[in-house]
Amino acid sequence: MSDADELLRIEGIRKTFPGVVALDGVDFSLRRGEVHVLLGENGAGKSTLIKMLSGAYTPDAGRILVGGEETRIQSAQDSERLRIATIYQEFNLVPDLTVAENIFLGRQPRRFGVIDRKRMEADAEVLLKRVGVHVSPRARVRELGIARLQMVEIAKALSLDARVLIMDEPTAVLTSEEVEKLFAIVRTLREDGVGIVFITHHLEEIAALGDRVTVMRDGKSVGQVPASTPEDELVRLMVGRSIEQQYPRERADRGTALLTVEGLTRDGVFHDVGFEVHAGEVVGIAGLVGAGRTEVVRAVFGADPYDKGSVKVSGAPIAKYDVNAAMTAGIGLVPEDRKGQGLVLDASVEENLGLVTLRSATRAGLVDLKGQREAAERIAGQLGVRMAGLGQHVRTLSGGNQQKVVIGKWLLADTKVLILDEPTRGIDVGAKVEIYQLINELTAAGAAVLMISSDLPEVLGMSDRVLVMAQGRIAGELSADEATQDAVMALAVSNPSTDKEASRGH
Known part of the structure; x- marks a missing residue:
């Protein structure tokens, strides 16, 4: 040329x-x-x-x-x-x-x-x-x-x-x-x-x-x-090295049901959604854009209202449309829009990591700053956040490091049920594997993970079970062995309200 x-x-x-x-x-x-x-x-x-x-x-x-x-x-x-x-x-x-x-x-x-x-x-x-x-x-x-x-x-x-x-x-x-x-x-x-x-x-x-x-x-x-x-x-x-395995899922022993959702309905948005996520398990939610996945998990987290149904953690019901109640029960949400909803961009790494634990670190109106700093240092080191220091503004971090901070604040809060909405969106191959290892560590420690992703190979590679949503309903559930791209897509484009034969997992 x-x-x-x-x-x-x-x-x-x-x-x-x-x-x-x-x-x-x-x-x-x-x-x-x-x-x-x-x-x-x-x-x-x-x-x-x-x-x-x-x-x-x-x-x-x-x-x-x-x-x-x-x-x-x-x-x-x-x-x-x-x-x-x-x-x-x-x-x-x-x-x-x-x-x-x-x-x-x-x-x-x-x-x-x-x-x-x-x-x-x-x-x-x-x-x-x-x-x-x-x-x-x-x-x-x-x-x-x-x-x-x-x-x-x-x-x-x-x-x-x-x-x-x-x-x-x-x-x-x-x-x-x-x-x-x-x-x-x-x-x-x-x-x-x-x-x-x-x-x-x-x-x-x-x-x-x-x-x-x-x-x-x-x-x-x-x-x-x-x-x-x-x-x-x-x-x-x-x-500078070869990545041996793109989706290094290490399956943990499945424990009791930590999250139970029954008959969750919000008129015109999602209908009769029910599922369980057990300790040590990653449950993926697949579906096309507009299927209602994000809306369901926001309702579970108490960020959005719902009309009918119930959400329980370890068998105990949670008040609806109440984020504080969900967080107290041990539910955490890493949102799809990490900059808009998951981070305070003009605050430091340390401040962002302490967002969830701020209340519990407060005694008689005073924040235990030393404890917060030590905890932030420990978690930032554990997650391998690349930064100039804990005082660096989150806005100036790369996408993968920002996502580590969002996940880190929930790790500090000893979250039982972590909901991940598009956890590796805009994150490179190396950082993705680090996030997957983090998911493995969470489930090995007995937490339950609910993961939404539009990256189908990621859902298939990291989930122990896959729920597929279509038009606001759960169109079917597939075990890790049954979940292929074709099987998921067939359910994702189905019409579950009329397809009576849509498979329902139990």
């Missing part, structure tokens, strides 16, 4: 933060009409590199060339002007604005000096159609689920007429059907000459979509290889 086809080149980029070298001499290039995959563990520097291109950070050394010309990207406006669009893993949308207002934020079409809503909504509708999402341009963003938010972000990037599109973990929250739609959009953009930087932790996506792969490790670019490179080799480049 000639230099005329090169859209972007990064040479020797370096960036340091207090106590951390985030990027150390990184090289990267992007050509017109190619998908260049950026691969690396959490903390490898991928997010920092993206933020250089989107204007959030400026490099300490090195240079960025766009269209062959050296440039400085010091703001989001600079990035937009250079027609570089970024879709972050944690979405960048304003919840109280409509879909159309978010897509054209700061660039609303005007007529006689007034925002032309009709045109804005019509243009938004065209873009939404292009990304294959059925949502009204007038819908408020806060009403949308994560999968739809992702599509709105892509529509927003398309509205910028970007020639460089950076996609950070775009498939992490999508079902396989939605992933296929996304891939079709990416392929069309590639044919149109757009250069796409694609960050993913799903190694199987690389060969399906990519042209080249740049692998990053510890802030350095350690290799550039074709997208057809075998997965084992990619993993070895990423982590």
Whole structure:
């Protein structure tokens, strides 16, 4: 390819933060009409590199060339002007604005000096159609689920007429059907000459979509290889070692039922949901986006109301719609949206780890700060949280380390039943295995784990039993031996309210 086809080149980029070298001499290039995959563990520097291109950070050394010309990207406006669009893993949308207002934020079409809503909504509708999402341009963003938010972000990037599109973990929250739609959009953009930087932790996506792969490790670019490179080799480049087993489930002895849910119903959302999770057991909940999985576990945790049914821990009923009662009984929830619901981003690692135990560490109105600090140090060490120190703001940690902090606060509280909603979303291969080992340790210690995941191989690899939800009901239950991708998908697309033969586990 000639230099005329090169859209972007990064040479020797370096960036340091207090106590951390985030990027150390990184090289990267992007050509017109190619998908260049950026691969690396959490903390490898991928997010920092993206933020250089989107204007959030400026490099300490090195240079960025766009269209062959050296440039400085010091703001989001600079990035937009250079027609570089970024879709972050944690979405960048304003919840109280409509879909159309978010897509054209700061660039609303005007007529006689007034925002032309009709045109804005019509243009938004065209873009939404292009990304294959059925949502009204007038819908408020806060009403949308994560999968739809992702599509709105892509529509927003398309509205910028970007020639460089950076996609950070775009498939992490999508079902396989939605992933296929996304891939079709990416392929069309590639044919149109757009250069796409694609960050993913799903190694199987690389060969399906990519042209080249740049692998990053510890802030350095350690290799550039074709997208057809075998997965084992990619993993070895990423982590500097081979990962023997992707899903290292160690089955513990099954004890008594710790969590019992009976006839749980919330009109129009989920209906007659019942199951048990025993000590030492991981129960996976599979299903398509919109099946009601997150809504059920939020109700179990007391975060959302329900109309009928009961939740018991060790046989004792729990007051409904009462998070404190659920936590006192020993239920913990690691939410799907870790930044929005699981962490206080501007607080330190130590403060976040102590969120759940704060009350029990308080005596006569005074917090046992020394005890809290020692406990936080112990758990951060046990989980291998990569950080400059306990005082580091959680916002500045990588996704995998943030997730370890969310799980860590429940470990400190001696949780009996831990509910994990998309526990490894946006987390790299190495950190995933660490989270799985953590699940093994929890069940070995006699805890019960209830895990929702849209990553089907993860559900199959880590669950002792799999519950499949469809249309707000449990469509069936499969043992680890019965649970195959085909068996789960057959139940996930069934209509359990009319399919009387839907298998029910007991």
